[in-house]
Amino acid sequence: MKILVLGGTVFLGRAVARQARDAGHEVVCAARGESGEPVEGVAFVRVDRDRPDGLDALDGTFDAVVDVGRRPSHVRHAATSLRGRAGHFTFVSSGSVYADAATPGQTVATAPVMAPAEPGFDDPSADAEAYGRCKVTCEQVVSGTFGTEASFICRAGLIVGPEDPTGRFDYWVRRHARGGEILAPGTPDERVQVVDVRDLAGWIVQAAERGLAGTFDGIGSPVTRREFHAALAEGAPSVHELTWIPQEFLAAREVAPWSGPRSLPVWLPLPEYAGFLTRDDGPSIAAGLRTRPLAETVADTRSGLRDEPHRIGLTEEEEAELLREWHAR
Ligand SMILES: NC(=O)c1ccc[n+]([C@@H]2O[C@H](COP(=O)([O-])OP(=O)(O)OC[C@H]3O[C@@H](n4cnc5c(N)ncnc54)[C@H](OP(=O)(O)O)[C@@H]3O)[C@@H](O)[C@H]2O)c1
Structure with missing residues (x-):
């Protein structure tokens, strides 16, 4: 053709x-x-x-x-x-x-x-x-x-996946590759869809x-945030530990959702966006869409990452400060 x-x-x-x-x-x-x-x-x-x-x-x-x-x-x-x-x-x-x-x-x-x-x-x-x-x-x-x-x-x-110009998913791939204590927004059972x-x-x-x-x-199939982070952790070189912080705490400290500076990418406020990343993929699968395991997307994204300066998400200092405040509350 x-x-x-x-x-x-x-x-x-x-x-x-x-x-x-x-x-x-x-x-x-x-x-x-x-x-x-x-x-x-x-x-x-x-x-x-x-x-x-x-x-x-x-x-x-x-x-x-x-x-x-x-x-x-x-x-x-x-x-x-x-x-x-x-x-x-x-x-x-x-x-x-x-x-x-x-x-x-x-x-x-x-x-x-x-x-x-x-x-x-x-x-x-x-x-x-x-x-x-x-x-x-x-x-x-x-x-x-x-x-x-x-x-x-x-x-x-x-x-x-590879070559994504937005940096949203890359933030999480890089963050897991760095290891240590990771600030995970929301709760483990909320769902996300990529x-x-x-x-x-x-x-x-x-x-x-x-x-x-x-x-x-x-769309892919929705997964829980727990599964999302588990796929990100698979094959990541360092040990990591997730600390879940609820949206109210993050919003009160002006952490932005979705994208941009001082944000937590791929995270959206609930209940306003409870349907945005939780659509039913049944009709698309019936029409021929086939999706690979998330861990494969993570691995290929990680190997395609370039050494670029921080663009979106939290800086290391911002994340560390938020974790300190959370533990001290
Ligand atoms: N990323 C997401 O998560 C997401 C989510 C939902 C939907 N989408 C949709 O998915 C699609 C993503 O497409 P993409 O990844 O290929 O990126 P894109 O940024 O939408 O690509 C735009 C393309 O159009 C060309 N273009 C822009 N202005 C032009 C002009 N005046 N004349 C001729 N060509 C022009 C660009 O090339 P040049 O600049 O070289 O001309 C580029 O190749 C978009 O439709 C987007 O709305 C994306």
Whole structure:
């Protein structure tokens, strides 16, 4: 097959291109070439989707397209210009489209989505809601242009694994590799849900091959935080000990959830986000998604880590201070 990846220079897009190439497909990646490099062995077409003529360099036909875009203008332009020239369109959407982040165990069939972005609104980076609403618009544009029978809307959950540019999962892999007393947020029985980038990419390639259509969550199975940390500890070189600290204590000391400086990544306040990382993966498994053991994702992430300065999460000093305060309470 001839597969066009709109993107393909970072993380998921690169993983899709790599797996499509390895499966023997002819792969074309199209991007500006600013965020990173495409993998070897694929064609690269330089395009700038901010420009009205930005996709003119993409001529010919494609059996399938994969788009990781977030701006409605980009996705509208791509879907319109590729209509009639591509047989199948995968749009990589996000779990951020859901209106209700609090109810655990939801599926695509049961969960309402947010309203689309206002017409003309095109800034998914404004805030989390804008991002979700722009993704809703993009989904509607793709399904409306390619038809529900030729579009695969893949609502990705938290994507982790090698080459992750966000540093969220890396924080935990690095932290466990360092060992010692580790501050674990929340309680051991809370649940968390991630998907390995390679599993998601493999499913997206398979969807193109099979012509899978419809809307699905691209998610792994939920695990407890106890299991999450056990997988992180597997194969870590140092001994470690977890100290669980409840969210009230952390919030009172201005530890941020999810990401950013002075944060505990992949941790979200409850009960507001009790449904965000606890979705039901049954329908996606039934549609062909296969996920590897978390410990394998951890091991491969660890071996791909580069020696980079601290970017997100707690610094060693911040974590030590919080642990001191916790024990002294
Ligand atoms: N990470 C997560 O946990 C997570 C969770 C849920 C959903 N998602 C979704 O999953 C997808 C992740 O995709 P990804 O990992 O490949 O990263 P990404 O950061 O979404 O990649 C964007 C791609 O688009 C290209 N691009 C950006 N602006 C462009 C422009 N003006 N013209 C042409 N190309 C442009 C970039 O390359 P250049 O900059 O080189 O042009 C890059 O290849 C996204 O759809 C994201 O919304 C991610």
